[in-house]
Amino acid sequence: MESFPTRIPSNKIRRILTLAEELETIPPHSKGRLTVEYYHQIKTYLHKAFDLPIHPLGKLMEGLVDVFRAAYIGVGAHPRLLDHAVKEITSFVSRLYNCVRILFPDLSETGGPLLIEAEAASEGGTTPETDDISLVVSCGTLIHPILLPKIYPPLFDLYALYNDKDDEKYWERVRKLNKQGDIGLMAFLGIDQKFWLIDAVLKEKSPSLSALRNQSYCSAIETLQHISTAFSPKEKLEVIQKTFSEITKTVEESMGDVQVWCMDDLFPIFHYVVIRAQIRHLGAEIHLIQDLMEPHLENGELGIMFTTLHACYFQIQNEKIPSHG
């Protein structure tokens, strides 16, 4: 181990050694069937392997990331190159998946969505205490969380550049809209009064209605802001989903009843949350998700939630704001 060049800091060496040690335990090549437990085992192993520069997978990853950065940072950071960058990523993803599938052939052949079950669930009998009794896995759920964090900054810069004009327009509107107090904004957006939930807020905090500001749907707004810290499209979609469930939770807690939404009621509330969340590059976020989300999600629940976010972005850019604000 003395052969390491001395300029590598010792904590980095320690990390490499720990990783290398952990990687000595390799999950079985094949179990005949992919279960939730086995999938997690594979995923954890791959995360480590792709992170370790002396592992063949780590070497491969390092090379890809270096080339990607060299191509798209600096002079390469030009909106016209976005298309190429996305094509490269798509190609990285499917080719990395193919490599991985040689190691673990139980993964689905095409990388398409596959519903897998927990071992305990299929054996019948007791339900496991874990969250995941079943799980839909695909090429994207496996590879995106490994690859995208490593190339995220240059990639997102490209999206931000590409969507610059729309994002500027959106941002100007968002800032204007945010000058309004909670009641004013909710009224402007046409939120049904029963969802203003002002009684609860008034009881706790603010003395007067017009002074009410940034008190409504706070947990949903905070949740949505996390979209910028998620790297993969699936994780970003899950942030959107969590935002909706925070809205539901807020309403149910305040009204003390189970809320069955229809879009007529839900859309304006979500619209409000999006405006208040003030996500600087929302257009870039949406574009990234659209490019990289897997097609089997498009028509499902995550799909309609994403469409609703996209629709809000469009609406914020295009709807006239009353001039008195």
Added chain:
Amino acid sequence: MSSAKRPNGRASGPPVGGARNGPEGKSKQIKLVLLGESGVGKSSIALRFVRGEFNENGEATIGAAYLTKTINVQNSTAIKFDIWDTAGQERYHSLAPMYYRGAPAAVVVYDITSQTSFSRAQAWVKELTQQANSQIVIALVGNKADMASEGRVIPTEDGKEFASNNGLMFTEVSAKTGMNVDDVFTNLAAKIAAQSSPESNSTTVRPTNVERTEKGGCAC
């Protein structure tokens, strides 16, 4: 993540059972979009169809704004509807294309006690026939038929005539009593199944088969 109790991919996961218990049975996933003025009862119709209940408790994150239900039509085809609700307010009208994009089926709802809701339904139908994919199957639905005796403003004939002039399916329903609600969806499913029986439709979702994966091995 509190909402992750149920399977992550509930959204559009491939039906694992479908792949096993019906090798020759076809399974299709169909996105269906609900359009109609706010308050006409779009989501109540969908709720009624999905659960047979007018106002039952929802467990999904966004309640009746997104629902799914699988029904079987003749020749053993299973149609799984992904039902998308939309916001019917006038100010959101320009957003509708984002929702009906790629949908092979649409249900346009009006309230038989409201003239404006009927006019807006007609506008949606025109827009759909001009802008959505040409194969789209549209059902025109007059809701609140239970209130026909007190408050009807749109005669059944008007709905029927508009539908037949535009090649739509037509039904008057009541989400409140459940009258005719299932028919709307079973007729749609039957028409879609008949329309696309040659294996060509892009909406077909092939569940990845576990058996095939095993045989696949390393074929390089």
